[in-house]
Amino acid sequence: MVTVSSRRHWNKASSQNDDVDFDKAQSSWLKTFYRWLITIDGDPEVNKGRVYQSLPNVTNYMFFLGGRFRTVRCRSNLAIFTGFTVVAPMVLFSIFETGRIWHSRDGYKLLVIFFYYFWAMCLSFFVRTATSDPGILPRNIHLGQLKRNFQIPQEYYSTISLPAPQTIRGDIQAKIELKYCTSCRIWRPPRASHCSTCEACILTHDHHCIWVNNCIGQRNYRYFILFLASAILSSIFLIANCSIHIYHHRNLPSKVPVTILLLIYGGLAIIYPMLLLIYHILMTGRQQTTREFLREANSKNPIFTKIHSIEHNPFDRGNFTANMLSLILQPRGISTICPQERHGDRDWRFVSVADFHSFEKMETPL
Structure with a gap:
């Protein structure tokens, strides 16, 4: 038979657990709202797979109002x-x-x-x-081979020249140059460049x-x-x-x-x-x-x-x-x-990749 004192103890413990759960839920909601209001860096606790929550991990961008506005953090x-x-x-x-x-x-x-x-x-x-x-x-669209620990191949440091489809000046045909970005790990399209301030191409x-x-x-x-x-x-x-x-x-x-x-x-x-x-x-x-x-x-x-x-x-x-x-x-x-789109877990577009690494050994916040 449950005594009156034990019943009171059970009710008190249940009430305390409810208060703790409520405080956690309220804290999580406030944190999520703050991250929606301004996102300076990613947070695994409230990261719901949104691009604006993960992109600051690999760039210098910070986002406002759920990724609707952006600026570069800690610059000017x-x-x-x-x-x-x-x-x-x-x-x-x-x-x-x-x-x-x-x-x-x-x-x-x-x-x-x-x-x-x-x-x-x-x-x-x-x-x-x-x-x-x-x-x-x-980022990380064109990567090296797994057997070489995803090290950048030597030929990626070369500039590729392609014939232009339209302009020929004299005897010299104009060329379009393509370069590999060793920071973003991608072959850049023509006229694209890497910005060291934003840390993005x-x-x-x-x-x-x-x-x-x-x-x-x-x-x-x-x-x-x-x-x-x-x-x-x-x-x-x-x-x-x-x-x-x-x-x-x-x-x-x-x-x-x-x-x-x-x-x-x-x-x-x-x-x-x-x-x-x-x-x-x-x-x-x-x-x-x-x-x-x-x-x-x-x-x-x-x-x-x-x-x-x-x-x-x-x-x-x-x-x-x-x-x-x-x-x-x-x-x-x-x-x-x-920025408003969702992405899957372990999306390598939002992972900072070192020069020598193995994806199997890397720990990511995603």
Whole structure:
């Protein structure tokens, strides 16, 4: 017969177990939510086989909101500065300028509307450029033989040259070069390159932009160009609105100090994006990426290097406009690694592989 004391002890123990299970469930839920909110590295306890939870193990990417946004961790704070320089003038303009210009007797509403329109474009394309997939390629697709411990064969260190299908200049036929990435363990497609900052290979890699803290590649190049163009146009309309306001107070400029500040800001802010946009127009018109240009020029600084066409360029269409449009408006293509997708256990795309190793001896967090 169960005594009253034993029954009370059993009920107390059962209640304690329920509390422990509830605390564990709550802790697991909070941890899962935190990992969904921001994923800096993988966690075996809450890893549900999502790509955004495993990709940080082999790259320098960190993800937000379940892989919908990304950035490169522990690198540069210049992207935050860039975002601030985009938002700050709009806030000041809205507080000190919009109402006065909008209700002025001459009526300059259209200029105000244009400013906000291009500013919204600038902010939108800045976020897309900084947080979208530039075109990263999966790792560990082309591996060595098992009997050699997956060591990279010596011939993989060579460059493979393939005949270009279109361009023949004189007696020399243009070649397309293919290289093996010893970090990602893949044969890179034409024009793809490895970014040491992101620790990933990028399709049609142009450069890694410190101002957005992301690579500029095939899948976000058009966003980058539109970001520059909209930044220039929003600065132009900011200058136009502020100039009108200052003109109306030309006898008492001390009454519009913020207007003068915004005018100076707009004049300074337009310089760098305009130079960068002109540079990329000239580059794309010659069917070159920044990496190809610097490699050909044997330089690390594009500012003081004269832009010229690459001899026997297999991608050159022979026309400036056709080259520019084909590179800027090239198809984004599908994402080779979608952060929201699930993957199976022991997926080697998300495993860091050393130079000398055996998969049978490796311990992975997947």
